[in-house]
Amino acid sequence: MNLAFKDIRHNLGRFALTTVGVGMLLMIVMGMGGIYRGIVEDATLLVDNVGSDLWLVQRNTRGPFAEISRVPSNLVHRAYAVPGVVSAREFVYHTIQREQDGKPLRIAVLGLSWPIDKGQWIPLTGGRSLGQNHFEMVADQSLGLALGETIDLGKESYTIVGTTKSMLSAGGDGIAFVTVTDAQQIQFDTPGEAVRLERASRLARGEQSDLGNLQPAILDNTNKPASQLPAIARPQMSAVLVSVSPGADLAKVKEAMSGWGDVSVYTQSQQRDLLLKGTVDRARRQIGLFRVLLTLIAAIIMALILYTLTLDKIHSIALLKLIGAPNRVILGLILQQALMLGVAGFGIAYLVGGKLFPMFPRRVILTQTDLFQLALIVVGISVVSSLLGIWKAMKVTPNEALS
Amino acid sequence: MSDRDSRSLAIETRGLTKIYGSGNTEIVAMKDASMKVHRGEVVALLGPSGSGKSTFLTAVGLINPPTSGQVWIRDQLVLEGEISYTNLRSFRRQHIGFVFQKSNLIPFLTAIENVQIALELNGATSRQARRRALHLLDELGVEDRASNLPSMLSGGQQQRVAVARALANHPSVILADEPTAALDGHRGRQVMELFAKVAHEHGTGVIVVTHDHRALDVFDTTYEMEDGLMGLSSSEATSVT
Ligand SMILES: Nc1ncnc2c1ncn2[C@@H]1O[C@H](COP(=O)(O)OP(=O)(O)OP(=O)(O)O)[C@@H](O)[C@H]1O
Ligand SMILES: [Mg+2]
Secondary structure, eight states: OOHHHHHHHHTHHHHHHHHHHHHHHHHHHHHHHHHHHHHHHHHHHHHHHHOOSEEEEETTSOOTTTSOOOBOTTHHHHHHTSTTEEEEEEEEEEEEEEEETTEEEEEEEEEEOTTTOOSTTSOEEEEOSOOSSSSEEEEEGGGTOOTTOEEEETTEEEEEEEEESSOBOTTSOEEEEEEHHHHHHHHTOOOHHHHHHHHHHHHHHHHHSHHHHHOGGGGGGGGSOGGGOTTSOOOOBSEEEEEEOTTSOHHHHHHHHHTOTTEEEEEHHHHHHHHHHTTTHHHHHHHHHHHHHHHHHHHHHHHHHHHHHHHHTHHHHHHHHHTTOOHHHHHHHHHHHHHHHHHHHHHHHHHHHHHHGGGSSSOOOOOHHHHHHHHHHHHHHHHHHHHHHHHHHHHOOGGGGOO | OHHHHHSOEEEEEEEEEEEESOGGGOEEEEEEEEEEEETTOEEEEEOOTTSSHHHHHHHHTTSSOOSEEEEEETTEEEEETTEESSOHHHHHHHHEEEEOSSOOSOTTSOHHHHHHHHHHHTTOOHHHHHHHHHHHHHHTTOGGGTTSOGGGSOHHHHHHHHHHHHHTTOOSEEEEESTTTTSOHHHHHHHHHHHHHHHHHHTOEEEEEOOOGGGGGGOSEEEEEETTEEEEOHHHHHHHO
């Protein structure tokens, strides 16, 4: 006869409620682990998918995901000149915040180097990758933009041609993929008045310079777009992504580029580490610590529950001892209930969490390993937290059955 | 009497003394209490409140060892003072059945399970245990309440189930402490008669602590305690001599 089961059957409502409570607690522990994984996954999803062997970023910066990084656009050509490089792509990345339907909309704008990079590597959930070098956008679902919808950024409208899932910046903002030129348009969008003022001041500067006085015709150029003026540098990139041919020695290529005084070079795994150590490290550690705390709290609460469950059974335990039940029967009773509570709680956590977590704004990833680990922890907690109850039960004397 | 003497003893106590506390707060709850109970004999133990009846019964029941004196069960010395000569818990399981005033039953087990558990603890398979438990409940007239929880049974029915459990492992001894206190006179008498029937049929020695003088005719022998001292009841003493 299984005494643990019989007792639970007798106090079914109470036990069920307690289990739901423990289950909710374990769900939060589980969710914390999932959020932790989600942050790591989100942070590295982009770097892992973009498929670049080397990242060229502004000297002594840790790349566009961590801070502002500016490299000249001609760096692409320099990179191409290094033996072993099969492709070098411009990469632009910055976060903007606009209003959409009266609500703030934060977008991480990522520029792809058209036409080498049309975003074929982006895992799409719908639509297609970029098909022309202007006014198209692949947007993450979290931005709430549907396929075919258009969004006005700067002076232009962009049509959503593809959607992604969980393509987020380290800050959790959805990423919008456009071409590099569009990304720069969005980033350096200047109002008409600012353009007129800039042109007027260019003219004024020209008139004060020797060159302007000697060749007045040159001043006509001040009215042209900035991109057509050789004296004005083209907008800068955030980084250059370099792919190395399979046969080439990555270390050698990296060494050659490291010699350039204006850039820092990172391999993909270095860039990945930088992301994890830099931007998401605090969040990761914070959540990790929280998870430990919650696990401890869950253990304490379970210990209290099991202790009171034992207190309620003191008379029965005394009676069992009186009629000659060995300690192992009583120990089994408490331990089995602890395990039933833990296992049922874990099951509830898993089922409810599975329904609830997908509704969270950021990804909550439950990996098999994490679940297995948590299951072991729950078993551990169950055993440890039943010790208090067991200790109490062992102290009960058969005499207590008489009162 | 000679017929009874020739049979083996179920219980014998020699000079049981129990002292609670020490120094100023010392209480001598039981003094040199000796008793012999034969197999099949039903003994009543009377006495005013605080006279040491429960102290005696729990000493014999091996749950509250005496300060000094011997407890013999079935010609085996089990306890001498606080020294035990066997594993008391497993000895209790095999040789002693208990019935108390109330809440004798485990509340989360049904009537039949309460009997079954005693059998299973003693090594019976759950099939065997179930069969014997049903048989015992039948014998005690509560088989129709077998699958009820104790809370759904009347006081008398609960006591019958408790008696069934006490009998389960064919004990040498049944110890009952005011088993009828919670019952009305009629029901109380029924339970007492049950003890007598059980003792005679199963050859079990039974000691019943009671305040109920109306049912004394059911018992073979009556003892009385007063201030920790044990003696044959005066009426018994006169009727025997
Ligand atoms: N655990 C204990 N500690 C100290 N004194 C105790 C303890 N148990 C019993 N006593 C004392 O021992 C004496 C005998 O008690 P006992 O319970 O054996 O009496 P009883 O005859 O069963 O009384 P009642 O008829 O009221 O049940 C009493 O004076 C009681 O106060
Ligand atoms: Mg008493």
